[in-house]
Amino acid sequence: xxxxxxxxxxxxxxxxxxxxxxxxxxxxxxxxxxxxxxxxxxxxxxxxxxxxxxxxxxxxxxxxxxxxxxxxxxxxxxxxxxxxxxxxxxxxxxxxxxxxxxxxxxxxxxxxxxxxxxxxxxxxxxxxxxxxxxxxxxxxxxxxxxxxxxxxxxxxxxxxxxxxxxxxxxxxxxxxxxxxxxxxxxxxxxxxxxxxxxxxxxxxxxxxxxxxxxxxxxxxxxxxxxxxxxxxxxxxxxxxxxxxxxxxxxxxxxxxxxxxxxxxxxxxxxxxxxxxxxxxxxxxxxxxxxxxxxxxxxxxxxxxxxxxxxxxxxxxxxxxxxxxxxxxxxxxxxxxxxxxxxxxxxxxxxxxxxxxxxxxxxxxxxxxxxxxxxxxxxxxxxxxxxxxxxxxxxxxxxxxxxxxxxxxxxxxx
Amino acid sequence: xxxxxxxxxxxxxxxxxxxxxxxxxxxxxxxxxxxxxxxxxxxxxxxxxxxxxxxxxxxxxxxxxxxxxxxxxxxxxxxxxxxxxxxxxxxxxxxxxxxxxxxxxxxxxxxxxxxxxxxxxxxxxxxxxxxxxxxxxxxxxxxxxxxxxxxxxxxxxxxxxxxxxxxxxxxxxxxxxxxxxxxxxxxxxxxxxxxxxxxxxxxxxxxxxxxxxxxxxxxxxxxxxxxxxxxxxxxxxxxxxxxxxxxxxxxxxxxxxxxxxxxxxxxxxxxxxxxxxxxxxxxxxxxxxxxxxxxxxxxxxxxxxxxxxxxxxxxxxxxxxxxxxxxxxxxxxxxxxxxxxxxxxxxxxxxxxxxxxxxxxxxxxxxxxxxxxxxxxxxxxxxxxxxxxxxxxxxxxxxxxxxxxxxxxxxxxxxxxxxxxxxxxxxxxxxxxxxxxxxxxxxxxxxxxxxxxxxxxxxxxxxxxxxxxxxxxxxxxxxxxxxxxxxxxxxxxxxxxxxxxxxxxxxxxxxxxxxxxxxxxxxxxxxxxxxxxxxxxxxxxxxxxxxxxxxxxxxxxxxxxxxxxxxxxxxxxxxxxxxxx
Numbered sequence: 001x002x003x004x005x006x007x008x009x010x011x012x013x014x015x016x017x018x019x020x021x022x023x024x025x026x027x028x029x030x031x032x033x034x035x036x037x038x039x040x041x042x043x044x045x046x047x048x049x050x051x052x053x054x055x056x057x058x059x060x061x062x063x064x065x066x067x068x069x070x071x072x073x074x075x076x077x078x079x080x081x082x083x084x085x086x087x088x089x090x091x092x093x094x095x096x097x098x099x100x101x102x103x104x105x106x107x108x109x110x111x112x113x114x115x116x117x118x119x120x121x122x123x124x125x126x127x128x129x130x131x132x133x134x135x136x137x138x139x140x141x142x143x144x145x146x147x148x149x150x151x152x153x154x155x156x157x158x159x160x161x162x163x164x165x166x167x168x169x170x171x172x173x174x175x176x177x178x179x180x181x182x183x184x185x186x187x188x189x190x191x192x193x194x195x196x197x198x199x200x201x202x203x204x205x206x207x208x209x210x211x212x213x214x215x216x217x218x219x220x221x222x223x224x225x226x227x228x229x230x231x232x233x234x235x236x237x238x239x240x241x242x243x244x245x246x247x248x249x250x251x252x253x254x255x256x257x258x259x260x261x262x263x264x265x266x267x268x269x270x271x272x273x274x275x276x277x278x279x280x281x282x283x284x285x286x287x288x289x290x291x292x293x294x295x296x297x298x299x300x301x302x303x304x305x306x307x308x309x310x311x312x313x314x315x316x317x318x319x320x321x322x323x324x325x326x327x328x329x330x331x332x333x334x335x336x337x338x339x340x341x342x343x344x345x346x347x348x349x350x351x352x353x354x355x356x357x358x359x360x361x362x363x364x365x366x367x368x369x370x371x372x373x374x375x376x377x378x379x380x381x382x383x384x385x386x387x388x389x390x391x392x393x394x395x396x397x398x399x400x401x402x403x404x405x406x407x408x409x410x411x412x413x
Numbered sequence: 414x415x416x417x418x419x420x421x422x423x424x425x426x427x428x429x430x431x432x433x434x435x436x437x438x439x440x441x442x443x444x445x446x447x448x449x450x451x452x453x454x455x456x457x458x459x460x461x462x463x464x465x466x467x468x469x470x471x472x473x474x475x476x477x478x479x480x481x482x483x484x485x486x487x488x489x490x491x492x493x494x495x496x497x498x499x500x501x502x503x504x505x506x507x508x509x510x511x512x513x514x515x516x517x518x519x520x521x522x523x524x525x526x527x528x529x530x531x532x533x534x535x536x537x538x539x540x541x542x543x544x545x546x547x548x549x550x551x552x553x554x555x556x557x558x559x560x561x562x563x564x565x566x567x568x569x570x571x572x573x574x575x576x577x578x579x580x581x582x583x584x585x586x587x588x589x590x591x592x593x594x595x596x597x598x599x600x601x602x603x604x605x606x607x608x609x610x611x612x613x614x615x616x617x618x619x620x621x622x623x624x625x626x627x628x629x630x631x632x633x634x635x636x637x638x639x640x641x642x643x644x645x646x647x648x649x650x651x652x653x654x655x656x657x658x659x660x661x662x663x664x665x666x667x668x669x670x671x672x673x674x675x676x677x678x679x680x681x682x683x684x685x686x687x688x689x690x691x692x693x694x695x696x697x698x699x700x701x702x703x704x705x706x707x708x709x710x711x712x713x714x715x716x717x718x719x720x721x722x723x724x725x726x727x728x729x730x731x732x733x734x735x736x737x738x739x740x741x742x743x744x745x746x747x748x749x750x751x752x753x754x755x756x757x758x759x760x761x762x763x764x765x766x767x768x769x770x771x772x773x774x775x776x777x778x779x780x781x782x783x784x785x786x787x788x789x790x791x792x793x794x795x796x797x798x799x800x801x802x803x804x805x806x807x808x809x810x811x812x813x814x815x816x817x818x819x820x821x822x823x824x825x826x827x828x829x830x831x832x833x834x835x836x837x838x839x840x841x842x843x844x845x846x847x848x849x850x851x852x853x854x855x856x857x858x859x860x861x862x863x864x865x866x867x868x869x870x871x872x873x874x875x876x877x878x879x880x881x882x883x884x885x886x887x888x889x890x891x892x893x894x895x896x897x898x899x900x901x902x903x904x905x906x907x908x909x910x911x912x913x914x915x916x917x918x919x920x921x922x923x924x925x926x927x928x929x930x931x932x933x934x935x936x937x938x939x940x941x942x943x944x945x946x947x948x949x950x951x952x953x954x955x956x957x958x959x960x961x962x963x964x965x966x967x968x969x970x971x972x973x974x975x976x977x978x979x980x981x982x983x984x985x986x987x988x989x990x991x992x993x994x
Contacts (some may be wrong), residue, residue: 049932125771127932127934128756128762128934170925170951171942171943171947172945177941183945184945185946186947191950192950194954194957198983199953201977201984202987202988205984206988209989209990211989211993213944214992214993215989217945217946221949224946225950279747280726332745332747333726333727333743333747334726334727334747336747338749339752371768
């Protein structure tokens, strides 16, 4: 009885939301709870575009070969005497790049887990193909039309929030493309037609379009617009003294936090952070300077701010980061690295079993390298994502999310 | 209808040996083939031509094509030199003086703050043009003043002039208050030599207030005062939009957009901010209807590409090493360009090359470098850093002992490779015909490519003469890119662009910042890229803003447009129909 009453309430209230007449409290209450299990779980995926150099991010400082392969761009050992410019030790073998210092407390509190020597088994070293494979969740298969996140949305009976899946940025990410409604959003405040009369006319035109793609996009858009109306006018102040960096990525995470805390029913978000393709001068004079250090500082500060801002809500959230492939184990001739193979992933969340570096380390001796040049792969990225989909989101259909592959859980959750 | 279904059923049954799935795929392909075979009627052919071969129809364009004859119009578009350029465009481009400059001149005349510092230190010459020199000297004064703050004041620095020293109180008040027209009049009434001082002394906010109503010359001084290096990027964006909107050689402009994107470079990567002007002007534009091999070589030898894909620093194993400085490390190979040349510029990712080929190609291009890229230097081949060992590229042996010809040989191999013919044809067909162009069309275009030694005009002709181009499978099936949307909207309302930078910002909002695609892939040619909620909302808002005459720099006359149903109303320009081409 209670259950059906709730569904009734949800559906009729959703109809009101659709018409833009629902009071704020009702809109919020709608998506705040789903039964005895409490609030819905939220999955956030971060893509580091350009192939981040995993070996200088999670530094195998216990591996002698690492220092031999990278005479000028290796991150110095933790005991080098210059703490600002040395690896931050994690477990005696692995450590973090010094610019990741803001994330160290999260690791220590066991809310941040790292998976190393992980990635896509496909051998491609093309940015485009590798990103495509990772985002579709089907390495080697180009024909897959939808993205893994779209398929990973748990099946729901009845209505779902129009902002259930949000891709940050001006274009829809490949990861979130698919049959389930998902929206691309640059900013919460800008997500509206700025003239109410015109908005109505546009809505009618898009709904009436004979082009099914336009019609579907229009329906999703205007439903999301009415959903977000209520939170557009409020200025957002991050909690816990969080300071997001003034960067695209910082801004994306801030909006994600706002969406989560406004209880508009978001279950999934995607954001990317570009600029990781460091063929030249990856490191400056010191380890804490240069191209990679700058990217990592932005990355770490934004994630740290998000963590602080979310506070207790982090219990519902898991954040996972990935990059299309790693980079050559040896440095190239221009103080950078070329396209490689395996990489690292970060998983952060209230219920994540953090404080550990997961995965089997394959070693960096020549015969241990993939094609004699790159870090070999020992964990498939779908094992990490699959576990989050199955155990964090509670979606039992994980084989449908990664067709043709059965994820072997890593034990992160 | 029923008859057609019956035929389809017979077709499906005749594929009895196929599995269920391929029978379905077969059926879908049949449907596709039917759509690409079915020709659109005559009246729609003109619309199709204007949609695909231009940046959208202006009022009167369709009638003009009809009276000229579609065939003749297309022939002219394929021979852009035969079309007199629009004097309106020529006039509007006149103030954008960076467009004609060499990279070296750009660096000198529009320096970054660091370069201004170098000029002060005597490490770089000041510009020769007296006006610009004056503007830069003022910047120097300002920079030194800023540096002086906190530190001790440099006693040799000339005194920076605050606004109060240049103008009377009344004059300052007139510039700060009143309508934009009044402010403009107040500024214009100042003597010419004082105007420069005033701009330099103004706070940025006050400058911006003057901007909107200022003459092109004064606007330029304002931008210059905000930072000379910005002028170069702004001029590129201004010119791209002005040409898209006003050029009579529309197909040539569409192709410039296509080929720049195919050989993408990124404005914000270091020295490239000064190298792209010459790249677009001298490398891309002259070759868009020429031979692919020449276009390819022009990109390979362009400082913009050499810098963007790092090849200028890639050297062979016997290259002289910098002094034994452990921190600097050994210089060596960088395979970035080698890979993208094969994957993105020529063969395509499935073109049948291996990692070994990538490395071998990279070896062939060692020594292809730039002299002083930060000063706008030119391409140069450095024999001493070239790897002269033997290489094998795609099965072809390139003997030891070669020089610059090693790289040129690679360009020969890939430019004439069947995979390149297919890859280039597929991309063109995807841009001009359909998101998923039919294989039969690609085959014919690729054949033309191979038969004509990569003559891009011939390939375009094969495509435009094809039945697929004029079919229902193509007609109004593609979504406009943000650049196409914005340019076509301005064209549809006959907008008068005074300055185009705000339009360029709109395009960035819609998801396609011009000259700022960081990845070497360029923007996707497929509609799918642009079909999303945030992007659609931004398009609707832009349409309203434009037709309400609220986009700075563009004047539109909407006096005659009264109903939302008018084809050039804001509602019409934001409608689903207008997003398609």
